[in-house]
Amino acid sequence: MKRYRNGEIWDYEEQMPVSDAARDVILGLDGGTTSTVCICMPILPFSDPLPHPVPVLARAVAGCSNHNSVGEAAARETLEQVMGEALAKAGSNRSAVRAVCLAVSGVNHPSDQQRILDWLRDIFPSDVRLYVQNDAVAALACGTMGKLHGCVLIAGTGTIAYGFTEDGRNARAAGAGPTLGDWGSGYGIAAQALTAIIRAHDGRGPHTALTSSILEKLGLSSPDELIGWTYADPSWARIAALVPEVVSCAEAGDEVANKILFDSVEELGLSVKAVVQRLDLCGPDGKDSFPLVMVGGVLEANKRWDIGKEVIRCISKDYPGAVPIRPEVEPAVGAALLAWNCLMKESVKEAFKC
Amino acid sequence: MKRYRNGEIWDYEEQMPVSDAARDVILGLDGGTTSTVCICMPILPFSDPLPHPVPVLARAVAGCSNHNSVGEAAARETLEQVMGEALAKAGSNRSAVRAVCLAVSGVNHPSDQQRILDWLRDIFPSDVRLYVQNDAVAALACGTMGKLHGCVLIAGTGTIAYGFTEDGRNARAAGAGPTLGDWGSGYGIAAQALTAIIRAHDGRGPHTALTSSILEKLGLSSPDELIGWTYADPSWARIAALVPEVVSCAEAGDEVANKILFDSVEELGLSVKAVVQRLDLCGPDGKDSFPLVMVGGVLEANKRWDIGKEVIRCISKDYPGAVPIRPEVEPAVGAALLAWNCLMKESVKEAFKC
Known part of the structure; x- marks a missing residue:
């Protein structure tokens, strides 16, 4: 793993052992234009129905992480800080992370997605699954409990409509400022x-x-x-x-x-x-x-x-x-459930290969 | 006269005598959102018809002077600099100025007008007539050769309509961003x-x-x-x-x-x-x-x-x-003609009093 700029955020990892409950976790992030929320969720058994409520080990909040609004350096720092805080609160650390789903506003183009993926890759061990999506995708997932199917309409300060078919095609409308x-x-x-x-x-x-x-x-x-x-x-x-x-x-x-x-x-x-x-x-x-x-x-x-x-x-x-x-969980939980859903699908695929 | 912040702009005055042609002048300023133009015009005889073309002794250009866009300090500095440059180019100085008309975007309220008047008062001797107007007024005046009557429609980056009756009532529409x-x-x-x-x-x-x-x-x-x-x-x-x-x-x-x-x-x-x-x-x-x-x-x-x-x-x-x-002179000349028109009216009033 390369050294990253905000290394001190992770200093706590050397002093604190990972608790039992936090040995395999997923991070879900929702980065909107006013705040960024990160939740840490344990890996749920793939076969069982989703528990209600969804178990959340920890939650952290930081400022805006839209790179269009605050610039890339500030956006990166905010995202890294909020992930570090959520993991520390959960009694966990990066070695326990299996997947991260970062749903952040300002991801409008594959090049935006790739830039953020490259940078997440610097922070986490190489076997961690990384997913970067527009924040609308997490909003959809928090209504469908992680399944990417249907359409979400967000109307807060801004507005966007974002949809997915069951076979993975997607489309959006508005969301352009x-x-x-x-x-x-x-x-x-x-x-x-x-x-x-x-x-x-x-x-x-x-x-x-x-x-x-x-x-x-x-x-x-x-x-x-x-x-x-x-x-x-x-x-x-x-x-x-x-x-x-x-x-x-x-x-x-x-x-x-x-x-x-x-x-x-x-x-x-x-x-x-x-x-x-x-x-x-x-x-x-x-x-x-x-x-x-x-x-x-x-x-x-x-x-x-x-x-x-x-x-x-x-x-x-x-x-x-x-x-x-009307979703009962917040978009950051949607992002985590989305990562969990993707992990599950990939495991099934791998199992069939064997 | 109080000391003002950008005193060095006026240092040239001590080294250069006022030329004959520039003994009684008017400054006309047009401060738009992209640039600020200042022209220096001799006082024209009140009785004669306006010469064609209008005589302009000098012209200077600077950047934006809309205090809403660049802040008050920068707007003041720009305006002071462009006036100093126009006077120096004309072979004149502040002692020769009889009137200044500053038509600047961002004057939307009497309090805006008063703030700018107070500050001009710091720069010029107390007998200089000062007029501060929204830049639309200079645009009207450059079409009517200084007379405030009728309606001007400006449509560039922004738009505003501004009108005056012959007895001095005025009204505007749009121009709000x-x-x-x-x-x-x-x-x-x-x-x-x-x-x-x-x-x-x-x-x-x-x-x-x-x-x-x-x-x-x-x-x-x-x-x-x-x-x-x-x-x-x-x-x-x-x-x-x-x-x-x-x-x-x-x-x-x-x-x-x-x-x-x-x-x-x-x-x-x-x-x-x-x-x-x-x-x-x-x-x-x-x-x-x-x-x-x-x-x-x-x-x-x-x-x-x-x-x-x-x-x-x-x-x-x-x-x-x-x-x-479609005006043949630029708005800064309109501002100067406006000042000339006001001076003329005030002189007539004073003459009748005697």
């Missing part, structure tokens, strides 16, 4: 609301209750001040945090807010439909059932104006076989 | 084109010739790579630079590109109409004439698909009194 038109996202909803305020103010659009609601929330006295406010810090999450105001205004009957939410439902539905159609997830008669995993703050509102429910309604009209799932 | 929905701008057009490529690629939208045209221009091999490309440098100007590709595709008959341009025309027209309506520039019967100054790369295309011409057509339908003007 606001410049490239992810309009159904939390950022998209809130940016449309801010736009509506400016348009009402300068005479391009109708009056809306969003003006007083959002200005009050932000402590601003005039729509003009929104310009300075957006310039001051263009982070998407800061803007997306205004979604609850849009939902409240829509619930109170504001037409502009309602239109924004209905447009968002249509955009989110369109992303899922594009994936379902390209992968033919609904089968030749259009009625095959497939898991539709729904993840992210925008879909979990559960208020009177329930965006998630409306999206499901919109998709079910075209694809009645969609089976909506 | 892409987060707040400046969709008719160069950035808006190009971002919609990039969005259309992603949507065609992932199955959410129709096929478009924009894909091959823009990928080739950027040297990318797949739409997936656009995600990394936009993340790598989110500057609006870099994205807006793709407008010529959109125009070419529209000229070649691509439906998606045509729709983007027509939507942009509608957005730009709407901004102007909102200003005209709020200021009642077209008079009670809707037919009064008013100058409509058209500025910026998006409006100056002059290709077969002429966005500027279409915008004029769109506005003239509702307001037949709009008189389109």
